[in-house]
Structures are given as C-alpha cells and as structure tokens.
Amino acid sequence: MSAESHPTLPPVRLHSDAELARDALGAPLFARAVRLARWAGPATRVGVGGELAADQLPGAAAHLGLDAGDENAAGYASRAWRVAVDTGLVDVTEPEGDTAAEEGGEAGEEPYGTAAPGEDLALVTGGAPADVLGLWRAALEAVLADAAVPDLDGLVDALDAGGEIDFDRLDWNPGREADLLDEVLAHLYLLSVAGGRTSDRQIPLPVLAASVVVPDGMGEPTDAVLEQVSDAMMRLDDQFRQLEPIGLVEFRPVDEELMARPDEDAGRGDRAGDDEDDEDDEDVSRYGMVRLTPLGLYGIRARMLEAGVDAPAVGELAGKGADALLDAVSSYPEHAAQAEIEQWMAGREPSAAVAELLAAARGDDEGGPLRRLRCQQALALAGPEAEGAVRAVLDEAELGGLARVWLAEHGVTGVPAPAPEMVFWLTVDTIAAQLAADGETEELPLLMETLTAHHTGFFDQVWRVRHPSTVQVLEAMGRLHPDRKTAKEARKAAFKARSRRS
Template sequence: MSADSHPTLPPVRLRSDAELARDALGAPLFARAVRLARWAGPGTRVGVGGELATDQLPDAAAVLGLDVADEDSAGYASQAWRVAVDTGLVDVTEPEDDNGEGDEERFGTAAPGEDLALVTSGAPGDVLDLWLAALDTVLADAAVPDLDDLVDALDAGGEIDFDRLDWNPGREADFLDGVLANLYLLTVTEGGAADGPVPLPVLAASMIVPDGMGEPTDAVLEQVSDAMMRLDDQFRQLEPIGLVEFRPVDEELMAEADGPLEPETAGAADDEDVSRYGMVRLTPLGLYGIRARMLEAGVDAPAVGELAEKGADALLDAVSLYSENAAQAEIEQWLAGREQPAAAAELLAAARGDDEGGPLRRLRCQQALAPAGPEAEPAVRSVLDDPELGGLARVWLAERGVGDVPAPDPEMVFWLTVDTIAAQLAADGETEELPLLMETLTAHHTGFFEQVWRVEHPATAYVLEAMGRLHPDKKAAKEARKAAFKARSRRPA
C-alpha cells in the first residue's frame, strides 16, 4: 500500500482486539478456510501448487455446506482452500517430481497446520494475524483479471497474451491499494463518509479524475465507468473476507445502459438512484485491516487510544494535528486512570514553548484541562505567574468562579490574545468564526494595535497580518496591517 498519498491520516476509532477477532472468525471466507483446515487429513490430495485435487472439490464443497450441484461451489471451495494454505491453517506436502517419467498424475498430501490451534486457543491478536494473512491472499486474487478476460487473452498456443490483456500485476495491486486508502480516508475524516457507505462513482472518480478538473471530459468519464465496473467485481470478492459491506452495481442499470455507465448522473440523483451505481463501506474489521497494511507500508495512521500510556508532551504534540473532536477523544483516554493533580501538572509543563507549535499545544492543554475538577486547582494556580501559562490558568480559574485570582497585567493580556489567535489559525485556518473572535478579543482594549506589535511572541507579526486580512472592522484591519509591519521591522531577520 502506497505511503505517499496520505502521509498523515486522522485517527481512527477501532474496536477492541477481542471484538475484531470475533468479526474475523465470523467472516464467511475465513470461516470456510478454518472448516477445510479441520477437514484436511490423510486422504487429502494436493497438486504441485498446493491446490486441492479437482475430484476432491465436491467433497470440500459439501463440508462447507455448499450446494454441490451449483457450478460455483467448486470455485468457493477452491478459494477457501487457498486461503487455508496461505495462512498456515493447512500444511501441504507437494508431490515429488517424477522427472517426467510415467503418465500417472502425482499428488501431495495435506494436514491441519500448527496455526489452526490459534483459532480456538490463541490470543485475539493471533487470530487477527491469521485474518490479515487471509486478506493478503484475497487482495492478490482481486487484482487478477476475471476468467473471461483471461480466456479472451489466450494466444494460439494457449498462453496468456499479457499485452492483449493489458494487465500489469503491480499496477493493478497499486490501484486497488489506492482505492482502499481513499475509502479509509473518507471513512476516518470528519465530515467524510463516517459510518455511511460511499457511492462507487465517488470512489472511482477519486482515482481517475485529476485534482482541479472542473467538468470531466467524456474520456475521463469513460475511465471512471471502467474503474467502477472493475471495482464492482473486486468488492464482490472482498466482501466475504469481512473487509467491506458492498451493494453491487444494479444489473438492470447495466442492461439499460447504452455503452459505458454515466456515473456523473449519480451526483444529481436522489439517494436511491445513487445506490444503483454501487455502494461500499469498510467494516470495523476492514478499518483495522487497511490501517494495518498502511502501517506496514510506513504510513502514519494513528488510532484513538494509542497515546494513553505516553507522556503529556507526546499527547499534546500528536493531538495538535487532530481535529477538535478527535483530539478530545484521545485526551479523554489519556486522562482515564490518571490522578488529576499529576495529570494537570504534566499537561501544563508540556504546553510550554515558544516554538511554532506552542500556541496549539496550549489550546489542546486548555481543552484537556476543561473537564478537570477542584483537584487540579493547585497545579493550575502554580503557573499563574508563568508568562506563557498564566493567561490560560486565569481563564480556567475564572470559568470555575474561583476568587482571589490576581488580574493579569496588560502585557499578559496582549500575549494571550496573540497566542489564542495563533492557535486558532493553526487548528482550523481562516474560518468564518475567526473574524468574530478577533473583534471580541480586541474590542475591550483601547489602542490595542498601538501596543500589541511590541508583544514578545514569535507569532505576533503573523497574527497581526491575519487580522489585517480578516478583522471585520475596516479601520481596525488597517491598524492591524500597520502594526504587523512594525512587528516585522523590530524582529531580527
């Protein structure tokens, strides 16, 4: 899975390993592989590649409870056997080479593998490792063209003409990895798919339509249509392993279409019409599986709760990159089980710093301290005289109606204003709410811009430039721009 497209992703909420392991054991294809592994024995015969002998496929299908008369049952049994072999649930001994002597077909043997015991006696993590190995097999199969395409690509000698097939194994695997990465991103991003399904045209377009393209050309739309049909086949294969929930493209829609499907019409259609083009979503087990593959590829794919045992410095640095809701979820898990006084002191110490990330760390620290009770008050009071934390401490105490809190001096007020706006800019950028915050913070200070440019804060000029663009009062915005120039001029190059 490519590590380049999404170097850092939003944190994902995962179920417990025990819950995920139960989901894995309940995935139809994995459950079939386990049943065949238990069935394997002295009478089981396998070919050179470890595949089950053709005449044993009906027996294997019967073991799986499949209708032997169904022409697809042998294919299902063969796929489950391949998963069992690839995951180590079955050990195979391939037939010995007869050096071309004799016409009799030789067979190897198979027996339950050592890893089969992990299904019932292993830890949840052991089961998940087996399931991930099964997922690798299914993904590799899904990247292979369907049988009809392979037959069409046979040359006169019965060999596959790969040029005619236009199939590149690496390219196909990368395409499917990219699709799954995009589906993962849509699922974990706030405002994205969340728990809802993603229309297949949206997913296909995310891989085909270039960024910044307005109205897609007919050629691009045809590529999107081709990708949709390829994904329709691939997601049908991925659903039995428990990776996705999938609603295929409506076959009637394909029959009605004169030529390629026109997925662009789905954007203007109602929900029922969109669903006819196919809908897919990652299951909780699928989220786990795609994240595991991303981590293996070097992608930073955090999960909520993985910072619970780390220090406050690691926590604040990490959640500074998260959305507010994701940060809150991570903070809550970090606070659980910690004594409030010690946790508050550790958070405040980690919030210090005049580096670029300091303002946002302090904002997240303030967020982390918001639910703290009276037990945290001594730690908060201890930083009242700290030039970086004193303003934060006063806000926290004032919100709880605590008396005898010394009023901040003007320098601290200006510093806190700059720090607050810098944090908001770092967290959310230039939002619609930011101008109102700027107006609120500056309205009660006469001559604010005449003094603020002198504030010894590394973000002073940056904040003033933003205020010059965003402040809703034109006069104040002009004053902010003048103050920004002065702040730039007094700082060393």
C-alpha cells in the same frame, strides 16, 4: 501503499483486538477456510499447486453446507481451500512424480499430494486475539492478490499458442494492478477516517474510482476521463465483490440495470458524488456503495503501517508523555484530539497529569499556540484537585492567562487580576492557535470582533506584544475583521510590529 501519497493520516478509532478477532472469525470466507482445515485428513488429495482435487470439491462444498444445486458451490469451496492453504491453516504435501503409477494405478493418471490440518489451526481457538488477527491478515493478503487478477474470460482470451498468458494482449501488468488496488484502498481509508465518521461512512463507487483516475486540479472531466472512471468503477465492482466475504468491506454492487450503459451512468454517478444535492441517496447508491468495516479499517491501517505510512490510531498515545501527546494532537481534528486526550487522562492522577501538560505546553516556537490550545482542552477534563498545579503557573507569561481562565471557570476566588501585557499576549496566542488549527474559518472574524471589543485602544497595545505570532495575527485581523475601520487599524498595527522586528 505509498508513504508519499499519504504521509500523515487522521487518527482512526479501532475496536479492541478481542472484538476484531470475533469479526475475523465471523467473516464468511475465513470461517469456511477454518472449517475446511478441520475437515482435511488422510483421504484429502491435492494437486501440484495445493488445490483440492476436482472430485473432492463437491464433498468440501457439502461440508460447508453449500447448496449442491448452486453452480458456484464448488468455486466457493475451492476459494476457501486456497485461503486455508495460504494462511497455514492447512499443510499440503504436493505430489512428486507419477504417484498413481507407483501405487499401482493407471499410468498417466494425475498424481496427487496430501493435506492435513496445519499447526496454525490451533491458534483459532487456543491463541490470543492477536494470533487470530495475524491469520486473518494472511488471508486478506491472499484475497487481495486474487482480486488483482483479471477475470477468467480475459485470461483465456490472452493465452498464446503455447498456453502462456500474453500480458500485452491482456493489457494487464500484475504489479500495476496490485498498486492500483492499494491506492484505491488507501483512498477509501482516507475518506473513511476523514471527519471521524468511521462507523457509517459509505463511499459512492464512482467517487472512489474518480479519486484515482481524475487528475488533480481537473475541473469538468473530459469524456475520455469519464470513460476511464467507468472502466475503473466496473473493475472495482468486481474487486469489492471478492473482498466482501473476507470481512474487509460492506458493499452494495452496481445496479445491474446500469451495466448496459456504464459510460453514461458512471459519469452521472461521479457528478452525483461531487454534488449529492443533485440526486437523492437512493439514486447515488445505484452506482455502488462501499464501506470499510471495523475489521477493514484495522486491516488497511496495518498494511499502511507496513508500507511506512503514518496512520495513527486513537489511544496509542495513552502510555506516552504529555509532550508527545500535545505534539501529536496538535495536528488532529478537534473530535480526534478530544478522544485521544480523554484516553491519556484516564487513569492518571489529575494533579500530576495537569502539571505535566502545563510543562509540555510551554514554548515560543511556531507550534506553541496550538499546544496550549490542546492543553486547555485537556485541562477542561480536570476537576478541583488540579487547582494547585494550575495556580503554580499563574505568574508565567505563556501559561498565566489560560490558568486564570481555568480557575475562573471552576469558580476559584482570590485569583489576582492579570497584567495588561498578559491579556494581550493571551489574545494573540488564542488567535494564532485558531489559525493553526482550522485556518481562516467563518467563525474566526466573530472571535476577533469579540476580543477587540473588550479592550479600548487594543491595537495601540497589541503590536508591542512579544509573541512570535504577533505579526501573523495582526495581518489576519486586517484581512478578516468584519469592521472595516478596525481592519485598517489592524493592518497599521501589523506594519508597526514588522518594523519593530526589523
């Protein structure tokens, strides 16, 4: 997972470690691996790679409660055993030499090693939630490695005369395939956390495939690109089928009826993902739908952190200072900033917390307006006990305006009226914060209109405000103000403010 691809991601809401550990233990593949680890004993025989002997697979499948008539039962048992070995739930001793002959068996008989429950198995019931999650993450890595391998038919077709895999014939590069799967999961994570709807965010499979295939800036995809999207979608369909049993995703596979005409339908699916009004939800879902589970969000975030990606989680700033809080949440979406601020405020003495927030909100740097906006958001959570801390900044140019707003909202009387300079400074600061937070939104012109309507001769005064964002704000008002005459006055005021600086 590339840190360059997603240098900073929106914060994610994670479940507690205890909840995630329960989810991990309930993941079908991990649960089967645990059961086989407990089943392993002196009579368990393994091959050179630690795999179960073929004649023991039916017994393993029966121990897991799999239907003996299911042709896939042995495969499910074999896969669970590999996970148990790869995670350390089972310790194996691989065979050395012709063990069968040494023990009096027939010469040439395949040698076997032994297996026994591993030390880590005790962590499943006796360890902390973090220990269980560590085991689950090891299992996840094993499953991801398997998912990056082509299907068995492709491997058989690519065997050369010497029985070795011809990677050129297979057109498969192990490193490239693993990187592509990492990129897909990074996109899925980003799409899941964007907007904060991580609990029900289902992503159409063609949209996910297109996100890693279609070049940036391409308008209408070409037929060749749509064919690549179709191929990627079919590959993802197979991979997500493998990833679902470990609890990473909830997955609705591609409708089998569409498999006969993937090129045409994958293109339609991609367009449906771009404009969901063209088809109803049921039609879109036929092309496959995937959602990261809460455990999946945890797992992918952990992998991204290891890769150096900044992937914040709501609540991780609760123990840090107000300066770190305001700097971080300044770049968060509104809902995420609110959630982080609420956790930071919880358990703190309100008056001291408000004083610390106000101190951190000061500054005439570029990030100052947005810090004060988030500070105001935090102050909204404080009750009357914070009045003293708020009153203490009434005379400060940077904080006096927002302090008066808070006191007025709480019905405090006897607050001195602000000087005109402070009013105009607060106006500039407010618009600058909105521009920094959301850009030029549809709501911003209405805010500008409201602010200017309450002040006679607004532009005769505001260009003189000694705020680092005065020129930027006036230029934005000149572009966005709904009244043409007022917009022209804003442009003239911006010219005066630039001239004064020069």
